[in-house]
Amino acid sequence: MRIIVTFFSLFVFPYTLLAQEVIAPLKSNPHIKAYLKELKHMPVPDVTTMSTGDTIQLPFVDDFTSSRVYPDTTKWSDMAVYINNSFAINPPSFNVATFDALSRFGDAYNNTGFDPYGFGDTLTSRYIDLSTSNPADSIYLSFYVQAQGIGLDSLAQRDSLVLEFYNQFGVWVRVWQTKGMRPQPFQYVIVPVNNTNYFHAGFRFRWMNRVGLSGNLNHWHLDYVRMEKFRNMNDTTFKDITINNTARSLLKSYRSMPWKQFKNGGQNEVVDSVYIRARNLDLQVAQVVHQYKAFDKYGNILSEDSNRLNIAGNDTALYRLKKITIPTSEPQDSFYRIRTVYKVFSTFDINRRNDSLVHLQEFSNYFAYDDGTAESGYGIIGSAGKVALKFKLNKADTLRAIRVYFNQAETDVKGKDFTLAIWSEIGNKEKLRYFQTVSGPLYTDEVNGFATIVLDTPQFIDLLSYPAGVFYIGWIQTSDFILNVGLDVNYASMLSATQMVNPNLSFFVGSGWQPSLIRGALMMRPVLGNQVEDPLSVPSLPKPTSKENFAALYPNPAASHVTITLAQHNNCLIEIYAVTGQLYHTAKADVAHEVYISNWPKGMYVAVVKDLNTGAVNTLKLVKQ
Secondary structure (H helix, E strand, O other), rough: OEEEOOOOOOOOOOOOOOOOOEOOEEEHHHHHHHHHOOOOOOOOOOOOOOOOOOOOOOEEEEEOOOOEEEEEOOOOOOOOEEOOOOOOOOOOOOOOEEOEOOOOOEEEEOOOOOOOOOOEEEEEEEEOOOOOOHHHHEEEEEEEEEEEOOOOOOOOOOOEEEEEEEOOOOEEEEEEEOOOOOOOOEEEEEEEEEHHHOOOOOEEEEEEEEEEOOOOOOOOEEEEEEEEEEOOOOOOOOOOOEEEOOOOOOOOOEEOOOHHHHHHOHHEEEEEEEEEEEEOOOOOEEEOOOEEOOOOOOOOOEEEEEEEEEEEEOOEEEEEOOOOOOOOOOOOOOOOEEEEEEEOOOOOOOOOOEEEEEEEEOOEEEEEEOOOOOOOEEEEEEEOOEEEEEEEEEEEEEEEEEEEEEEOOOOOOOOOOOOOEEEEEEEHHHHHEEEEEEOOOOOOOOOOOOEEEEEEEEEEOOOOOOOOEEEEEEEEOOOOOOOOOOHHHHHHHHHHOOOOOOOOOOEEEEEEEEEEEOOOOEOOEEEEOOOOOOOOOOOOOOOOOOOOOOOOOOOOOOOOOOEEEHHHOOOOOEEEEEEOEEEEEEEEEOOOEEEEOOOOOOEEEEEEEEEOOOOOOOEEEEOOO
């Protein structure tokens, strides 16, 4: 198992001397595994054996914004790359195709423990009909590529990414390649399709990465693939304005916090402004309208704002809009959800798919610094050590469970016990308030990836025994192994310009407690209140509570829009979820409600229709084509 020790010193000490922080690369992709588990009733199609009769036409354009987890099978014939918005840095548009050296099932290609090396992931286009084309059509293929991104392991000189074209003789011809390099911004590449042997009915192109095959290492990221006629080598820009990253949390310190804690003095946690990051892929200055609308859990508009500013050519801008006012009228034992839709507009924009983004802010029964996606793993090495993560209550509450995101490592540590711990203070006045032995990490392939450890004795946290409501959760270990808890590397975007490390994470070594040296968020979440179950969680296929089928949905499957009809039921709440649990649409309706889904990723969705008068619930499956 490859381990990177987070010393600032250049000296490397034998790890058995002291407990030290380590960041470990992922050996699998739990997001893919969870996605496959949800789709167990829909096996992943094997589209690697298409005939030349299944051809597509030019132009070929894909920026991956309409895909989730896997590439769009109307354009691509394999599924080895990972579509995500987590691992790249400042991409042309949100969502990239990551070559991560993991199979389409999220596993390492080789787990022998040696250093296996070879070709890993492949991204292959479907057959493209070029039989009526010729060199005079001036066809070019262009794309953006980035080495490493926020991936943990740097690319070596022996690593490479290659591009090949499929000629009429059934031979793959290498037309471009790049060697491993240091992390850098996305680079633009354009390649001519000018050999007469390429002009046939079954033309294809593919990328392959040559890397170590033992895990989620040595990343390449691909974005904005475009193949068209009547181009030239200087065709390096697009009249396209994109949103190119995820939206920020509406809270200053947390990704999520309990509604009870927010309602009782948490309003100062709301960020002062809302930001949208957009990118201009053209060389000309563009006037861009940027806006947001924030909806409450009932579909009512909470807040909205818009502005019009210029963005320079080939540049990225962070636009600032007014803060969202969050009402606190809901009961404190309830929950709250805010769905914010961000959009950018420009008159010359040729691609509308990458102009909007949805962010979901949840106030449930837990605190979270992380965004739910682990890019690495965190642990300590040595025969003794402690890890503590700090939280703060605004009102006394009961701590009932701790959710932990355990990464499955190459070395099996299932039988390694550790002690779950809760402190009121750490440092020289350390006060351990509770501990509980846990028999090894608890791995799960559920959608959220977290294992819930229920406390044998719930802990009441008041503001006297726990000064100012501050408490710490973490673990104590007395044997030499790496627990490998998920680490959200994108948490760094929540840190201020003066914060170099996570201020809430501490660890204990032989010389005492020390602040962490990492910038990521440890994926541990304290669960408070009257229940352990997350009231905002959504099962993949919720069961209806009414025998009466009062809701219907058509057309199904659908590509652009669907209509939900409600037979004699007024005052209904409609929520549509992806199978991963992500909320895509919320609205109130009475007789009929139309939903536009053209920008949604293809796949399975679940519409939950609740009669707010009677409490009756219907669920409807939806397939987005």
